[in-house]
Amino acid sequence: MQILQLLVSGVAQGCIYGLIALGFVLIYKATETVSFAQGELMMLGAFCALALLTVLGFPFWIAVPSTIAAMGLFGLLVERAVIRPILGQPAFSIVMLTIGVSYVARGVVTMIPNLGTDTHMLPVPYNDAIARAGGLVIDIEQMVVIGVTAALCLALFALFRYTKIGIAMQASSQNQLAAYYMGIPVQRLNGLVWALAAAVAAIAGILLAPITFVHANMGLIGLKAFPAAVVGGFGSLPGAIVGGLVIGVVEAMAGFFLPEGFKDIAAYVVVLIMLMVMPNGLFGEKLRKKV
Amino acid sequence: MRFLFKTDYDQDIRLARHGGHVFWYSALMVLLVLSPWLLDEYMLAQLTMVLIYSVVGVGLMLLAGFTGQFSLGHAAFLGVGAYTQAVMTNAGIPFPVALVAAAALSAVVGVVVGLPALRVKGIYLGIATLAFGFIVEEVFARWESVTGGNAGLHVKAPAIFDWKLETATEFYFLCLAVTVLCTLAVLNLLRSPTGRAFVAIRDSEISAQSMGIHLARYKTLSFAISAAMAGLGGALYAHMIKFLSPDQFNIIQSIDLLLMVVIGGLGSVHGAFLGAIFLISMPQLISQVKDFLPAFIGQAPGLKAVIYGLVLIAFVLFEPLGIYGRWLKIRTWFSIFPFYRKGMFKRQKSFQKSDRLR
Numbered sequence: 001m002q003i004l005q006l007l008v009s010g011v012a013q014g015c016i017y018g019l020i021a022l023g024f025v026l027i028y029k030a031t032e033t034v035s036f037a038q039g040e041l042m043m044l045g046a047f048c049a050l051a052l053l054t055v056l057g058f059p060f061w062i063a064v065p066s067t068i069a070a071m072g073l074f075g076l077l078v079e080r081a082v083i084r085p086i087l088g089q090p091a092f093s094i095v096m097l098t099i100g101v102s103y104v105a106r107g108v109v110t111m112i113p114n115l116g117t118d119t120h121m122l123p124v125p126y127n128d129a130i131a132r133a134g135g136l137v138i139d140i141e142q143m144v145v146i147g148v149t150a151a152l153c154l155a156l157f158a159l160f161r162y163t164k165i166g167i168a169m170q171a172s173s174q175n176q177l178a179a180y181y182m183g184i185p186v187q188r189l190n191g192l193v194w195a196l197a198a199a200v201a202a203i204a205g206i207l208l209a210p211i212t213f214v215h216a217n218m219g220l221i222g223l224k225a226f227p228a229a230v231v232g233g234f235g236s237l238p239g240a241i242v243g244g245l246v247i248g249v250v251e252a253m254a255g256f257f258l259p260e261g262f263k264d265i266a267a268y269v270v271v272l273i274m275l276m277v278m279p280n281g282l283f284g285e286k287l288r289k290k291v
Numbered sequence: 292m293r294f295l296f297k298t299d300y301d302q303d304i305r306l307a308r309h310g311g312h313v314f315w316y317s318a319l320m321v322l323l324v325l326s327p328w329l330l331d332e333y334m335l336a337q338l339t340m341v342l343i344y345s346v347v348g349v350g351l352m353l354l355a356g357f358t359g360q361f362s363l364g365h366a367a368f369l370g371v372g373a374y375t376q377a378v379m380t381n382a383g384i385p386f387p388v389a390l391v392a393a394a395a396l397s398a399v400v401g402v403v404v405g406l407p408a409l410r411v412k413g414i415y416l417g418i419a420t421l422a423f424g425f426i427v428e429e430v431f432a433r434w435e436s437v438t439g440g441n442a443g444l445h446v447k448a449p450a451i452f453d454w455k456l457e458t459a460t461e462f463y464f465l466c467l468a469v470t471v472l473c474t475l476a477v478l479n480l481l482r483s484p485t486g487r488a489f490v491a492i493r494d495s496e497i498s499a500q501s502m503g504i505h506l507a508r509y510k511t512l513s514f515a516i517s518a519a520m521a522g523l524g525g526a527l528y529a530h531m532i533k534f535l536s537p538d539q540f541n542i543i544q545s546i547d548l549l550l551m552v553v554i555g556g557l558g559s560v561h562g563a564f565l566g567a568i569f570l571i572s573m574p575q576l577i578s579q580v581k582d583f584l585p586a587f588i589g590q591a592p593g594l595k596a597v598i599y600g601l602v603l604i605a606f607v608l609f610e611p612l613g614i615y616g617r618w619l620k621i622r623t624w625f626s627i628f629p630f631y632r633k634g635m636f637k638r639q640k641s642f643q644k645s646d647r648l649r
Contacts, residue, residue, distance in 0.1 A: 034414045097607045103600030107593030265429045268422035
């Protein structure tokens with residue numbers, strides 16, 4: 001029974017990793033760059049929701065969609081302002097750029113008076129609620145995380161499968177030049193992908209907030225989503241979620257069965273082993289460069 | 292304007308290209324040797340810190356700027372060097388032996404991390420080093436019998452048996468000697484076939500491979516040398532700070548080190564030094580301007596992060612060659628006055644260099 005309990009909390013945590021990793025993968029597939037700002041986007045989303053709920057006093061059901069919309073807009077803006085001008089430069093320039101963005105985001109949040117420097121509770125309707133099923137004690141928060149992640153995955157699947165814009169995104173992520181020739185507005189799509197990634201990050205932030213509280217450094221959890229993305233194979237959307245689940249469950253198990261300290265590094269050990277054994281990840285394609 | 296008339300192939304690889312180099316670097320050297328008597332104690336400590344970070348920076352520059360491999364866990368090597376030095380000098384082993392051991396152990400660790408680099412590249416390598424950095428930090432915190440864990444570890448002054456380097460001046464000269472030796476070693480390496488191989492790998496792995504360069508061997512070698520120099524820097528850092536704790540070697544430190552080489556200017560040894568000066572002087576500058584800002588900005592804990600982030604964004608967007616690139620432009624403007632054109636250093640709008648495989 002305890003194992004099951006651990007499994008549930010691991011899966012819930014893994015869903016968060018998976019959602020952040022989803023952002024990495026979306027951006028990687030579209031622009032072939034890795035965004036280190038994903039965790040900070042999540043943090044900004046949580047703070048945005050917090051500000052709307054507590055300072056402005058919005059009801060929960062309005063605050064959440066407006067947070068997601070605001071973060072989507074923010075992602076669009078970041079892409080337009082700093083990413084687009086240097087597309088085509090070595091990938092590392094963009095990595096450094098996103099590190100810069102994440103520094104700025106983290107610093108600016110601490111400058112908001114009365115809000116930025118403290119740790120906050122996000123007042124969600126399902127706070128601290130507990131459900132009992134058999135011998136199992138389940139936090140409603142965790143169930144919400146799992147449920148929302150599943151719903152989001154379905155929505156994204158539908159987006160990429162059935163809508164014109166999703167198919168265009170897929171096309172441009174496979175071959176930008178060919179997509180451009182087919183009349184797909186590649187640059188505008190890249191902006192949309194950033195918006196989508198930021199929106200997903202905002203959802204992750206709102207989901208994570210009741211579990212770990214809202215504070216300026218909560219974005220550092222984004223660094224654990226890298227292993228998730230790698231385990232799943234960096235270019236695969238379902239892989240990101242599966243990778244997140246793997247990391248989350250391994251972490252929960254390591255925290256229980258192994259000595260203290262292993263919980264924090266379990267994700268990194270997994271990713272190192274993965275890189276040595278299966279560098280392409282679980283869902284990655286194995287391709288070689290032709291000259 | 293200076294015209295170089297080359298009469299010998301050796302002139303192409305000479306360390307000092309012309310009389311100007313000899314003069315200015317000698318002047319810099321004289322100034323550095325005299326600085327303990329020219330600067331007050333605080334400034335001397337800052338200068339020592341710059342030298343220490345320069346050693347690490349030159350090593351990272353070799354890896355990132357010349358071999359094109361990025362390490363997001365370089366603080367781990369710094370930490371391995373620092374803890375090795377601390378444990379060995381505390382045990383009474385003469386410091387030169389400890390320094391060599393620190394460098395060697397870091398190099399071995401570098402090879403171990405370099406091994407995944409043989410199979411992965413680009414961002415995967417970054418993530419592998421990132422993961423490794425986290426693991427090493429945790430090891431520092433948990434291996435309490437050696438590292439003292441989170442409680443920290445005090446470091447004694449460097450000593451050979453009874454002769455101790457206790458004053459700031461003596462330690463400064465030790466750092467200066469190590470820095471000069473490391474810089475000369477790297478400069479020499481870069482003009483040797485090995486250095487050329489590194490640059491070839493940076494520019495194109497595939498063409499380097501077709502020219503007969505053993506990718507795995509050279510990448511690992513680059514990792515090892517870079518890690519060894521980070522270890523050396525770490526060993527000096529341990530004596531400078533005199534107190535080690537695991538959180539000095541976390542991801543923030545790793546990113547600071549990368550920031551140093553990127554802002555200094557990737558692909559130039561000068562850049563490592565300029566970046567080190569930037570990294571050390573920035574906190575001082577920030578604390579200077581703090582008082583002139585409104586309280587909620589000036590007193591915010593994130594002020595430093597915001598400034599670092601903005602500077603980093605500005606450099607990547609507007610001056611990708613870093614501080615050294617800016618200096619090159621200014622120098623060129625003067626040396627070919629009035630013929631400087633706006634586009635002389637323009638980045639070529641390259642085709643997106645794709646890692647995609649189809």
